[in-house]
């Protein structure tokens with residue numbers, strides 16, 4: 001199966017960076033809220049520059065990605081009362097990558113949010129293989145998306 005996001009141009013994550021659709025940033029990364037979160041708080045850490053794969057980034061960028069993720073997790077902990085987190089990168093199409101721009105999913109978790117704690121992965125897989133424009137996939141309208149982004153941005157500003 002050829003996924004249309006691998007093939008699509010322009011890159012949706014480059015355009016998210018260009019359009020300031022993020023709620024927190026570091027020098028080389030931004031955090032964006034997932035337009036169709038699989039659980040409340042589901043966000044993504046993406047490099048501002050277009051890298052297809054994690055290993056295309058140098059060691060300094062890899063380190064910055066992890067440190068920045070911790071800042072983002074602090075914001076999500078306040079906003080969503082999360083107790084733990086899934087951090088996941090699907091690096092390469094055989095690993096399930098569907099957008100050709102490095103992204104780490106950060107998924108806040110709480111006790112009993114899913115019937116089995118490991119159910120998040122099949123749900124994530126299903127959500128990324130569904131057409132993003134499909135009515136089957138819950139998503140925010142522009143105003144709702146802007147509201148949640150502004151809310152998280154404000155929490156980040158209060159923290160720093």
Ligand SMILES: [Zn+2]
Pocket residue numbers: 011012013014015049050051100101
């Ligand atoms: Zn890109």
